[in-house]
Amino acid sequence: MADKLDILIAGVGGQGTVLASRVLAQAALNNGLLARTAETIGMAQREGSVQSHVRIGMPDFGPLIPEYGADVLLGFEPAEAQRACRLIKPSGFGLVNIHPVRPVTVTLGTSPYPLEEIQQYLCALPVKILFINAFELATVAGNFRTINSVMLGALSSTGLLPVKAADIKDVLLEMLPERVRGVNDRAFELGKEALR
Amino acid sequence: MSMKLLMGNEAIARGAIEAGLNFAAAYPGTPSSEIIGTLAEWAEEFEYYVEWSVNEKVALEVAAGAAYAGAYSLVAMKQVGLNVASDPLMSLAYIGIKGALVVVVADDPGPHSSQTEQDTRTFAKFAKLPVFDPSSPEEALMMTKDAFELSHRYGIPVFLRPTTRVCHATAGIRFSAVEKNQPEGFVKDSKWVIFPRLSYVRHQWLEEQQLKLSREFDSNRWNYIQSGKKIGILAGGVSVLYVREAAAILGIQPAILKIGNPYPLPTGKISEFLDQVEEVVVVEELDPVLEEGLIAVAGQKGFTGKIHGKISGLLPRAGEYSIALIKKVLANILGMPDSEEITPESGNEKAPDLPVRPPVLCAGCSHRASFYAVKRATKNANAIYTGDIGCYTLGNAPPLSMVDTCLCMGAGVTIAQGLKRVEPDRPIFAFIGDSTFFHTGIPGIINAVYNNHPVKIVILDNSTTAMTGHQPHPGTGKKAAGTAGEIIDPVQVVKACGVKFVETTNPLDLKSAEAVIRRAMEFQGPAAIVMRAPCANTFKPVRRFRIDREICSDCGRCLRELGCPAFYREDSGVKAALQIGPACHGCGLCSQICPLGAIKAE
Ligand SMILES: Cc1ncc(C[n+]2csc(CCOP(=O)(O)OP(=O)(O)O)c2C)c(N)n1
Ligand code: SF4
Ligand code: SF4
Helix, strand or coil, X not given: CCCCXXXXXXXXXXXXXXXHHHHHHHHHHHCCCCEEEEECCCHHHCCCEEEEEEEECCCCCCCCCCCCCEEEEEECCHXXXXXXXXXXXXXXXXXXXXXXXXXXXXXXXXXXXXXXXHHHHHHHCCCEEEEECHHHHHHHHCCHHHHHHHHHHHHHCCCCCCCCHHHHHHHHHHHCCHHHHHHHHHHHHHHHHHCC | CCCEEEEHHHHHHHHHHHHCCCEEEECCCCCCCHHHHHXXXXXXXXXXXXXXXXXXXXXXXXXXXXXXXXCEEEEEEEHHHHHHCHHHHHHHHHHCCCCEEEEEEEECCCCCCCCCCCCHHHHHHHHCCCEECCCCHHHHHHHHHHHHHHHHHHCCCEEECCEHHHHCEEXXXXXXXXXXXXXXXXXXXXXXXXXXXXXXXXXXXXXXXXXXXXXXXXXXXXXXXXXXXXXXXXXXXCHHHHHHHHHHHHCCCCEEEEEXXXXXXXXXXXXXXXXXXXXXXXXXXXXXXXXXXXXXHXXXXXXXXXXXXXXXXXXXXXXXXXXXHHXXXXXXXXXXXXXXXXXXXXXXXXXXXXXXXXXXXXXXXXXXXXXXXXXXXXXXXXXXXXXXXXXXXXXXXXXXXXXXXXXXXXXXXXXXXXXXXXXXXXXXXXXXXXXXXXXXXXXXXXXXXXXXXXXXXXXXXXXXXXXXXXXCCCCCCECCCCCECCCCCHHHHHHHCCCCEEEEECCCCHHHHHHHHHHHHHCCCCEEEEEECCCHHHCCCCCCEEECCCCCCCCCHHHHHHCCCCEXXXXXXXXXXXXXXXXXXXXXXXXHHCCCCCEEEC
């Protein structure tokens, strides 16, 4: 468990990467650690590629993780995980949701989506990569939009974070409106159990 | 107390409150929108007034009026918003204010969500107004407070110029006590009435302030030297942080002059810095504002060392900077190897091709239906479609391909008129969103009537300012702080502008929408169609659609013509059957075009 940790979250607009990064950073602050984030907000949020940078314990630096600097890659989507892998450290760790979000360019046949090759490519990277089907778990929890809570739950069970899983869940539920807390609580727990 | 994670924009809002804010106005624009969004949430607790104004010129003027009466006033906008507000701004620099006026203008190097990469520091220099340029959310809060203090003391508007990586970054923030300012009220005086003679006198006064400000900035807390060796780096904004990290990675200790007030430049500080270094690299995103200033000082004092930057061709003027770029440049200058680290990809075969993932209209977006209805009604008519700025700009993408031009807010209806004069035989449709209509659409519509340009104006009324995060606008009747206001109906406005053909329709009812468009085309003269259906992002779907596999022949027409992102095929290829996924928002548009009636509500 390091007290300095750079986490890169890669996904698709609408998957809740912004919330996930804020939860990690606030949980770090609550534990007396410094934290900052940078997010993609704006046009790309309409189903475009988005990245959130979370930097825990870095005092004087900016919010963006340098190339090959991320300790952890949290991929909410396989193609986006590959797009972001230039940022991960050779000694890093990746946790990737294997369920693809196929852009309409793929459905229209104007753009490729070689899922298997992407998966193989990620596996062949000299970093430790774990796959999880966060979409399925989110659906089991009750709403496919809770992928971000599944991913946070799974990440918090790896022992890599300088913050306890319970603290992360508390912050997550606090940041969500009352009516969706139950389903996100379930999603977080399913994610946490998934890597056991 | 533990620190609260705040976005740069939230930190700016908090800084304004701590400074004693009385009045805030803005028109939304990425990356600035959350400043007023946050102020709106806290308005009741801290007792200031906050509004979404109809555009940036209006926002600046109402904020200036409040400051004339002694209020501590803030106006916020994105960088291109300042173009709209530039007329009042230029005169206001001469006239000055009482109270305080902080003009927050968010720049967007990249750009991530903007039509230009203009640099507000250059604008500030043109307007001769001081600027604070924060590097982080923490600095943004403190600089906001200092900006209010400076504005009050000098009686002039002061800029705060955060960039995307400050606005949309977050950091742990500690709150301080909140000051109170009691506005004195407006006092009649000839100094508030601009006349050529007064302008001359005030111009002289403004020039004198430049020198005073420059001296003050020489010694305030935002412009300082971090001593080091060998090479000197002059940097401002978020670039300072990239410089620090790049230097740490390279293991070097350059001397760094951090400039937080890029205008009027603290030339004394720069001169002091040049005495300590042999060679300088200037690192700043966008325009070479610091670099030009440094070169002038260097010339005056006969500095003979090398000056690296944009002017020397080393660093780019366009786009966002990164740690990697700065690391490479520094390594290059110092003759160090930019140690190509062992990368995760090394040893790996070629990476698979990735899908392109452009932003698209949401599943169920009513704009898709509007575009599609116009497309059908104008099939083979050789029409031109002028677009404007908002979510509906995304209608340019295939398969809709319904935006032929997009320039700046309000320009869709006016460009259409110029096109129509030169191409009188082609139908010209101008699309404009409802917020854009109120922002700068109305004068263009009056022009179409007055000069009789027979263009067809399609007002996309989705009851929100969607692109920038769903802010209310005059058509919604909701105000910034959530209270109810007067509803201004675009239909009544357009009629009052003298448009003789005005019809309202729901674009999700494809047949009637098409019929309305055909009638508008037949009408001789400017015509307006109000397409009214709420933004899909503002309500929960009540139904979903699915494809009945028994009936569907997989002709692919729904997908090919609409490109709704809810459609997908299981295997990414064209072999697997077309399906509608859980993202369906239930708009029902696809069900209206399926020739076999295979798409049904669940
Ligand atoms: C001068 C200027 N101010 C602000 C913006 C930021 N901006 C882009 S689109 C938009 C509003 C669009 O709202 P609307 O016209 O209602 O269309 P919608 O996004 O709802 O489809 C704004 C404020 C801008 N591009 N230019
Ligand atoms: S009804 Fe059809 S067009 Fe509308 S959101 Fe669902 S799939 Fe897309
Ligand atoms: S946010 Fe609203 S207006 Fe924008 S694309 Fe989505 S549905 Fe359309």
